[in-house]
Amino acid sequence: MKVSTMVLPLILIGATSGAIAQDRHANLGEVHFETSCTEAGEAAFETGLLLLHHMMYRQSAKAFMDAEAADPNCAMAQWGIAMSKFHPLWPGGPTPEETAAGHTAAARLSEMDHGSAHEAAFIQAVLAFYQGEDVPYRTRLAAWAAEQRAVLDAFPKDHEARAFASLAQMTVAPKGPDAVPDLIESGARTDSLRADAPRHPGAYHYSIHAYDHPALANRGLDVARGYVSIAPDVPHALHMPTHIFTRLGFWEDSIALNTRSAKAAIDQSVGDAISNHYPHAVDYGVYAHLQLEQVDQAQEMLVGLEQSPNLENNFGTAYAAAAAPARIALEQSDWAAAAHLPSMLHPAVSWERYPQAVAIRWFAIGIGAARSGDGVIARDALAELAKLGSAMEEKRGMDYWLALLEAQSEGIKAWVAYTEWDNESAVTSMRKAAEIEDRVGKAPVTPGHVLPARELLGDLLMATGDMNGAAEAYQAALALSPNRHRSLLGLAKASEQ
Numbered sequence: 001m002k003v004s005t006m007v008l009p010l011i012l013i014g015a016t017s018g019a020i021a022q023d024r025h026a027n028l029g030e031v032h033f034e035t036s037c038t039e040a041g042e043a044a045f046e047t048g049l050l051l052l053h054h055m056m057y058r059q060s061a062k063a064f065m066d067a068e069a070a071d072p073n074c075a076m077a078q079w080g081i082a083m084s085k086f087h088p089l090w091p092g093g094p095t096p097e098e099t100a101a102g103h104t105a106a107a108r109l110s111e112m113d114h115g116s117a118h119e120a121a122f123i124q125a126v127l128a129f130y131q132g133e134d135v136p137y138r139t140r141l142a143a144w145a146a147e148q149r150a151v152l153d154a155f156p157k158d159h160e161a162r163a164f165a166s167l168a169q170m171t172v173a174p175k176g177p178d179a180v181p182d183l184i185e186s187g188a189r190t191d192s193l194r195a196d197a198p199r200h201p202g203a204y205h206y207s208i209h210a211y212d213h214p215a216l217a218n219r220g221l222d223v224a225r226g227y228v229s230i231a232p233d234v235p236h237a238l239h240m241p242t243h244i245f246t247r248l249g250f251w252e253d254s255i256a257l258n259t260r261s262a263k264a265a266i267d268q269s270v271g272d273a274i275s276n277h278y279p280h281a282v283d284y285g286v287y288a289h290l291q292l293e294q295v296d297q298a299q300e301m302l303v304g305l306e307q308s309p310n311l312e313n314n315f316g317t318a319y320a321a322a323a324a325p326a327r328i329a330l331e332q333s334d335w336a337a338a339a340h341l342p343s344m345l346h347p348a349v350s351w352e353r354y355p356q357a358v359a360i361r362w363f364a365i366g367i368g369a370a371r372s373g374d375g376v377i378a379r380d381a382l383a384e385l386a387k388l389g390s391a392m393e394e395k396r397g398m399d400y401w402l403a404l405l406e407a408q409s410e411g412i413k414a415w416v417a418y419t420e421w422d423n424e425s426a427v428t429s430m431r432k433a434a435e436i437e438d439r440v441g442k443a444p445v446t447p448g449h450v451l452p453a454r455e456l457l458g459d460l461l462m463a464t465g466d467m468n469g470a471a472e473a474y475q476a477a478l479a480l481s482p483n484r485h486r487s488l489l490g491l492a493k494a495s496e497q
Contacts, residue, residue: 030199036115041071053202081105088171092315106130163202176441217247235265235277249483258285279320287447290331311348318357321346326364338368355391356401363408370415407436470494
């Protein structure tokens, strides 16, 4: 048994050419976790733990499997594999393949000696996630979060207990404005951890997630800039600061890091599939380019994404593959182009798994059609959204996405009503959409709603001649998303009158 205090370099994980390469100038940060594993098993375990905090889940799983190979009796290796197969803050849930692999690791873990009381506490937390056969994903997350926070009660000074407790708290926090108290507490905990462990990746990563909120983004600027310094070549560490940059409207900074993240994600993908960190960075990069009216650069990023045939088949990929092309049309107010987006989406994704991502395409088509005067296509889009809503209801745990789908549908209805000279119904529907989006907030997977309902309300009020109301709507949109190009333009036009 030993305590590790080393700063681990990025090491070769497996034999694949796309794995993280050895580089004595690059690193992952530093963790301290005493295990009952052999020295070789613990070394691989520590690499997996660092990658887990960076949310490099596929690479993390490979490192934990290396720990298992080095020490078949290392219970914490199975803990790590099980932890790497569900992604607490990522919307969409694990794939069926990840779920099966996680249950296999949990079953093995249940039969092993759990080692020290410290190890056993972490193991009990992850096993809580995998208990039961037909348990909804959100219920599993809540079970894990409760046990993980109990680990902190038992080991209040432990670095890993503090880091994972913050992750757990954010996982079960409410959405939208109601999340602020939990996010402040979670961020304060990891800020404190960073003071004690200045190279701990979770102390950076989880603080950024805590402050990825309109009311808190300024708190995250220093930590966002610091994260890159401890992990300058990790794809997700390169991307994460741009959550804060996006919240504050720092578009050049966002473009620079998402460009680096996208390249690193391709270079470091494990196996045959390109990591979902690549499309995720592309979506954020496209969004930032469009705010600076750099349409050609946004289009170039999108072409690279759409010409990559072997994208990882998960929700992160699905969201970006649906959102990025929609953004290019909608952010330019090119309603005809939006109305004629193809219904077919990237072939690498099993789209039947992700109706909430497919809804983005039909929202773009519906808004584009309604605003370009094609009521037939707009109503077809509404019908498709209704079908997707039924599919979401069958999946359970989709309340957030069902709320967004309602906002998307109300937005389309508003513009259909406007084209039919029913301004009262149009404004009522558009206000309802904006209120829903304000209430639920945005998910971490997106730089922002594909076209914010509050901004669309500004467009509609200006179209009906209510310039004061339009200006208020644009100001409210900018309070949530500073420096948004369309909102700034709308506000300027509304203020001229």
